[in-house]
Amino acid sequence: MSYGRSKANESVDVDKVRWLAESLGLDVAPEELDALTVSLSNQLSSLEVLEQFNLKNVSPILKMDARWYD
Amino acid sequence: MTDKNELINLSVSQASDWLAAGRVTAIELTQATLDRIEKTESVVHAYATVTAESALEAAQQADSEISAGKYRGPLQGIPIGIKDIIYTKDIPTEGGSKVLEGFVPDYDATVVTKLADAGAIMIGKTVCHEFAYGVNEPPTRSPWEINSYPGGSSTGSGVAVTVRSAFGAIGTDTGGSIRIPASINNIVGLKPTYGRVSTYGVMPLSWSLDHVGPMTRTVKDSALMMQVISGLDRNDSNSADVAVPDFTASLEDGVRGLRVGIDREYFLYPGVNDEVRSATEAVINELAEMGAEIIEVRLPELELTPETLFTVMMAEASTYHRQQLREYGDKYDPATRATIQLGELLPATHYITGLRARELFRNASMNLFKSQRLNAMISPTMPLPTALLTELHNPRTDMDIDETPMISYIHHTFSANLCGQPAISAPCGFTSQGLPIGYQLLGRPFDEATLFRIAYAYEQAHDWHTRQAEIKH
Numbered sequence: 001m002s003y004g005r006s007k008a009n010e011s012v013d014v015d016k017v018r019w020l021a022e023s024l025g026l027d028v029a030p031e032e033l034d035a036l037t038v039s040l041s042n043q044l045s046s047l048e049v050l051e052q053f054n055l056k057n058v059s060p061i062l063k064m065d066a067r068w069y070d
Numbered sequence: 071m072t073d074k075n076e077l078i079n080l081s082v083s084q085a086s087d088w089l090a091a092g093r094v095t096a097i098e099l100t101q102a103t104l105d106r107i108e109k110t111e112s113v114v115h116a117y118a119t120v121t122a123e124s125a126l127e128a129a130q131q132a133d134s135e136i137s138a139g140k141y142r143g144p145l146q147g148i149p150i151g152i153k154d155i156i157y158t159k160d161i162p163t164e165g166g167s168k169v170l171e172g173f174v175p176d177y178d179a180t181v182v183t184k185l186a187d188a189g190a191i192m193i194g195k196t197v198c199h200e201f202a203y204g205v206n207e208p209p210t211r212s213p214w215e216i217n218s219y220p221g222g223s224s225t226g227s228g229v230a231v232t233v234r235s236a237f238g239a240i241g242t243d244t245g246g247s248i249r250i251p252a253s254i255n256n257i258v259g260l261k262p263t264y265g266r267v268s269t270y271g272v273m274p275l276s277w278s279l280d281h282v283g284p285m286t287r288t289v290k291d292s293a294l295m296m297q298v299i300s301g302l303d304r305n306d307s308n309s310a311d312v313a314v315p316d317f318t319a320s321l322e323d324g325v326r327g328l329r330v331g332i333d334r335e336y337f338l339y340p341g342v343n344d345e346v347r348s349a350t351e352a353v354i355n356e357l358a359e360m361g362a363e364i365i366e367v368r369l370p371e372l373e374l375t376p377e378t379l380f381t382v383m384m385a386e387a388s389t390y391h392r393q394q395l396r397e398y399g400d401k402y403d404p405a406t407r408a409t410i411q412l413g414e415l416l417p418a419t420h421y422i423t424g425l426r427a428r429e430l431f432r433n434a435s436m437n438l439f440k441s442q443r444l445n446a447m448i449s450p451t452m453p454l455p456t457a458l459l460t461e462l463h464n465p466r467t468d469m470d471i472d473e474t475p476m477i478s479y480i481h482h483t484f485s486a487n488l489c490g491q492p493a494i495s496a497p498c499g500f501t502s503q504g505l506p507i508g509y510q511l512l513g514r515p516f517d518e519a520t521l522f523r524i525a526y527a528y529e530q531a532h533d534w535h536t537r538q539a540e541i542k543h
Contacts, residue, residue: 017415020415021411021414021415024414024415025396026395026396026411026414026415027396027399028411032404032407032408035408036408036411036412036415039408039409039412040412040415040416043380043381043384043412043416044416044420046377046380046381047377047381047420047423049373049374049377050374050377050378050381050423050424050426050427051423052374053371053374053427053430054430055423055426055427055430058426058427058429058430059426059429060422060423060425060426060428060429061278061425061428061429061432062425069304
């Protein structure tokens with residue numbers, strides 16, 4: 001499931017997704033590739049929604065607490 | 071002996087009083103609950119495992135202690151359900167997945183240990199969506215409309231509480247998985263502040279978004295359960311070192327002078343069903359009549375919460391499942407598998423951008439609460455009541471909006487997971503079709519007490535929470 005409200009990413013196609021999945025060691029059934037391609041396309045394009053907001057000078061939420069505890 | 075029907079209709083608070091007064095025993099409460107499970111399970115399928123034998127043993131122990139004057143607190147002797155992604159020692163914990171079929175943990179989650187120390191009776195493990203991801207279809211059904219979505223991923227916990235086959239239950243919430251089933255099933259569901267309740271021993275969906283919380287019939291019951299399960303746990307690296315207050319201390323203080331914000335543009339957007347809108351406006355008006363100040367606000371950054379949460383959640387969930395997916399991929403439900411595969415294909419830069427958007431939203435929310443001196447914000451829990459299972463992923467038919475019910479459901483719940491603020495869903499009425507409607511309060515970090523205070527005040531003026539669905543065999 002993805003939440004694409006933007007136009008699908010047209011540079012994503014089944015062959016690229018198959019290659020990417022194989023490169024990452026993912027075993028995607030052939031009959032599931034089309035749906036995965038659509039989902040990836042939508043998910044990649046959903047970043048456009050976030051980038052419409054001004055993220056300049058916004059640091060990511062990352063917490064590293066170096067304190068030691070007993 | 072008291073009628074068993076009367077027993078199962080007691081709240082946790084009432085049952086606790088009865089136990090203390092000697093009007094009932096823990097054995098009687100537990101047996102009544104087990105009988106109720108037997109009567110309802112063929113219809114609602116709320117439980118993955120019923121722990122009858124150990125529950126009766128624990129009840130016997132509770133009765134012995136109570137008789138001897140050893141009082142552990144209001145949860146002593148009370149039957150509680152535990153979501154099946156939460157580790158329970160020597161009891162199957164399968165996470166709703168064939169991947170974990172037969173898995174039995176060798177330790178308890180911290181929340182389970184705390185409940186046991188408080189004398190609560192674990193009555194069983196409740197059904198959940200596979201690994202709490204919420205994309206497959208578990209067997210659980212809501213009695214309010216048997217062919218409709220029962221809510222998730224704390225599906226069984228929500229249903230067990232509403233059919234009275236548990237006095238209370240523990241759920242988890244990564245994007246609404248306590249609040250959505252609470253709203254659908256006419257019960258109270260609290261997502262506490264991030265870090266308030268330990269997630270040690272809970273299978274992660276998304277480490278930075280996961281919360282553990284109570285699901286109960288009343289607001290007071292929620293506060294009583296929170297009193298037991300809250301607190302710092304060094305086994306959980308995200309556990310908050312914040313003092314646990316008395317969650318019931320201000321319960322009856324009323325709402326006079328409290329400032330409650332409403333962002334109508336986002337939370338009452340065109341996708342909100344007419345009956346849900348009316349019910350929510352009624353709550354707002356009533357809180358105003360009780361003395362709360364209703365503040366019209368605008369938080370434009372709410373618009374980025376759906377994409378932000380999905381981006382963060384997918385990356386984290388896929389990381390957790392990475393090895394397991396390669397070893398047992400064919401045992402996953404196809405929908406869950408596809409979603410986990412999708413998360414693996416996302417660049418790290420997307421995840422980090424999601425974390426930046428999350429920081430932007432968190433700051434904006436904090437600044438709004440501070441500048442407007444808000445004690446809480448209010449919204450419908452979900453824009454629409456539950457939909458038929460067959461309609462869940464189709465464009466909505468109840469109104470002219472380009473959303474599926476499933477996408478609409480998460481519109482209001484994601485924000486609280488992103489910034490970690492506490493959020494509670496509580497009953498506020500029914501549709502003309504008899505489907506429950508819930509409203510949501512969003513609070514300041516670690517201020518669950520104020521959410522309880524507001525929700526309690528509203529609850530005392532209504533009987534929504536006492537209504538039960540008929541179990542149709």
